Amino acid sequence: GAVVSQHPSRVICKSGTSVKIECRSLDFQATTMFWYRQFPKKSLMLMATSNEGSKATYEQGVEKDKFLINHASLTLSTLTVTSAHPEDSSFYICSARSSRVLAGDEQYFGPGTRLTVT
Amino acid sequence: AQSVTQLDSHVSVSEGTPVLLRCNYSSSYSPSLFWYVQHPNKGLQLLLKYTSAATLVKGINGFEAEFKKSETSFHLTKPSAHMSDAAEYFCVVSYRSGNTGKLIFGQGTTLQVKP
Numbered sequence: 001g002a003v004v005s006q007h008p009s010r011v012i013c014k015s016g017t018s019v020k021i022e023c024r025s026l027d028f029q030a031t032t033m034f035w036y037r038q039f040p041k042k043s044l045m046l047m048a049t050s051n052e053g054s055k056a057t058y059e060q061g062v063e064k065d066k067f068l069i070n071h072a073s074l075t076l077s078t079l080t081v082t083s084a085h086p087e088d089s090s091f092y093i094c095s096a097r098s099s100r101v102l103a104g105d106e107q108y109f110g111p112g113t114r115l116t117v118t
Numbered sequence: 119a120q121s122v123t124q125l126d127s128h129v130s131v132s133e134g135t136p137v138l139l140r141c142n143y144s145s146s147y148s149p150s151l152f153w154y155v156q157h158p159n160k161g162l163q164l165l166l167k168y169t170s171a172a173t174l175v176k177g178i179n180g181f182e183a184e185f186k187k188s189e190t191s192f193h194l195t196k197p198s199a200h201m202s203d204a205a206e207y208f209c210v211v212s213y214r215s216g217n218t219g220k221l222i223f224g225q226g227t228t229l230q231v232k233p
Binding site: 004032034041042043044045046049051057093095097105106107108109110111112 | 150152154160161162163164167208212215218219220221223224225226
């Protein structure tokens with residue numbers, strides 16, 4: 001149980017284009033999903049918190065107009081990198097927290113999406 | 119404020135010898151603590167979690183961690199390393215931001231297991 005998928009696993013795009021990454025909770029409902037960014041040999045940095053049916057909450061320093069997040073259902077959140085540039089190349093990871101009352105703060109992580117902007 | 123520090127960026131052990139990955143935390147209240155493992159090109163997998171129950175927490179694959187409040191530590195151990203344990207390990211603390219529980223990741227420790 002508690003499986004989170006991401007699609008695509010890898011994507012290469014040209015500078016200036018937009019890329020959408022999907023995050024799905026496959027066997028549970030997730031009111032809250034999170035988007036992280038991981039640089040090579042570095043830790044995970046929380047970018048934003050995505051709540052179903054409401055606007056995402058972005059961490060300080062993260063451009064909300066560049067990283068558009070939509071959480072349209074209890075099992076799907078999307079991250080769109082708009083007007084991508086080479087410096088946006090990174091490993092993007094999503095996580096989901098179960099909507100169950102006793103679920104606590106544990107998050108289930110997706111396998112990540114490797115974005116390369118050329 | 120919450121924070122977590124992994125004291126070693128890289129640990130190398132021989133197969134069959136014990137593993138110790140060190141983690142210290144800072145929290146203004148009783149924290150929830152986690153250890154996650156990340157294998158190359160794979161997603162993060164939860165090894166174990168501490169949520170104010172037993173201070174010695176047993177996880178998957180023979181790993182365990184002990185919560186020591188007096189030392190603000192949550193070190194990860196395994197009696198005997200296996201080659202498949204080679205991976206990146208993250209110590210993580212949770213904190214509350216409004217009504218949302220968020221996670222702070224340590225810097226990560228790369229575990230190398232030599233034959």
